[in-house]
Amino acid sequence: RKEVEQDPGPFNVPEGATVAFNCTYSNSASQSFFWYRQDCRKEPKLLMSVYSSGNEDGRFTAQLNRASQYISLLIRDSKLSDSATYLCAVPSGGYSTLTFGKGTMLLVSP
Amino acid sequence: GAVVSQHPSRVICKSGTSVKIECRSLDFQATTMFWYRQFPKQSLMLMATSNEGSKATYEQGVEKDKFLINHASLTLSTLTVTSAHPEDSSFYICSARRRDSPYEQYFGPGTRLTVT
Numbered sequence: 001r002k003e004v005e006q007d008p009g010p011f012n013v014p015e016g017a018t019v020a021f022n023c024t025y026s027n028s029a030s031q032s033f034f035w036y037r038q039d040c041r042k043e044p045k046l047l048m049s050v051y052s053s054g055n056e057d058g059r060f061t062a063q064l065n066r067a068s069q070y071i072s073l074l075i076r077d078s079k080l081s082d083s084a085t086y087l088c089a090v091p092s093g094g095y096s097t098l099t100f101g102k103g104t105m106l107l108v109s110p
Numbered sequence: 111g112a113v114v115s116q117h118p119s120r121v122i123c124k125s126g127t128s129v130k131i132e133c134r135s136l137d138f139q140a141t142t143m144f145w146y147r148q149f150p151k152q153s154l155m156l157m158a159t160s161n162e163g164s165k166a167t168y169e170q171g172v173e174k175d176k177f178l179i180n181h182a183s184l185t186l187s188t189l190t191v192t193s194a195h196p197e198d199s200s201f202y203i204c205s206a207r208r209r210d211s212p213y214e215q216y217f218g219p220g221t222r223l224t225v226t
Binding site: 043 | 201
């Protein structure tokens with residue numbers, strides 16, 4: 001299994017839809033996980049950190065499934081502005097570095 | 111806040127020249143800064159980890175003599191691409207980790223390098 005794996009998508013959804021992406025990781029000892037959002041030709045921006053079973057921030061919910069070694073990101077009531085690539089990141093090495101997945105592209109249409 | 115700036119945002123240079131990219135944490139002290147490279151439609155690839163006052167740790171396959179990193183203060187790290195070639199053309203992004211947050215990284219806006 002690759003260190004961090006994501007479905008590249010794209011996920012095409014209409015405005016108002018609920019969409020979820022998964023990210024699988026190989027290091028069972030990982031304790032923290034991160035979701036970043038990256039717009040085209042821009043830098044990643046931290047969206048959410050997950051240190052325990054999950055985290056919720058408005059329309060965004062991240063959940064961790066340790067048994068199956070994946071984290072998910074759920075977006076409710078999708079907006080056009082949610083269109084972006086969502087990167088999952090997991091600490092690696094000495095836990096000071098992050099390994100990023102290739103990202104999942106989301107396209108929200110009117 | 112956790113604002114990271116990067117300069118220049120875009121640079122075009124001729125093959126064989128060197129390019130310096132600066133990464134600054136504007137409102138926090140960054141004990142560790144990271145340099146990534148991202149090719150189109152690819153993931154972020156970590157090039158090196160830079161700790162203030164010590165030598166950078168390079169990832170496997172990254173030439174330390176070609177990509178010189180200096181982290182002279184808690185708010186500034188520089189990456190110099192020496193003798194650049196067209197294959198070095200890429201999006202270079204730095205990130206910084208706050209002293210009080212062991213894992214979260216905050217990214218600079220990136221530098222798009224084109225070597226002709």
